[in-house]
Amino acid sequence: MKFDQSYVISYLNIFLLYDQIEKSIPVLGICYGMQELAFKFGGEVAPSKEREFGRATLDITQENAEAASLLFEGVEQSQMWMSHGDKVVRLPDGFVNIAHTENSENAGDYL
Numbered sequence: 001m002k003f004d005q006s007y008v009i010s011y012l013n014i015f016l017l018y019d020q021i022e023k024s025i026p027v028l029g030i031c032y033g034m035q036e037l038a039f040k041f042g043g044e045v046a047p048s049k050e051r052e053f054g055r056a057t058l059d060i061t062q063e064n065a066e067a068a069s070l071l072f073e074g075v076e077q078s079q080m081w082m083s084h085g086d087k088v089v090r091l092p093d094g095f096v097n098i099a100h101t102e103n104s105e106n107a108g109d110y111l
Helices: 011-022 032-040 062-072
Strands: 044-060 077-090 096-100 108-110
Touching (some): 032 077, 062 108
Antiparallel strands (some): 044 077
C-alpha cells in the first residue's frame, strides 16, 4: 500500500509554508500536517502496520530533549488522542525527532 496524499493539507498551503520556513518562521505540523511537511521536504510516509486510534502516550525522545524543550518544556510524557493509519518512517534532512509513541517512532519532529 502506498501513502495516500489525498488526506493531507493542500499543496497551496505547503507552498505558503515553504516561504515561512525559509524565513525561519516557526511552523507546527500536527497529525497529517506533520506527515505532509515531512513528505514534501524529502522524508518518507508509509502505512503503519497498526493504526493508531484513540489514547496514545507521547514520549519525548531523550537524545533530542533540548530541541524538544522548545515545544515540550517540562514534559516527559503526555497523553494524546490519535487517529492515524500512516506514519513518518524517514525524516527529511535537517529534521530532528523530538517525540514518539509506541506505534510511531517519529510522532514529533523539529526543523
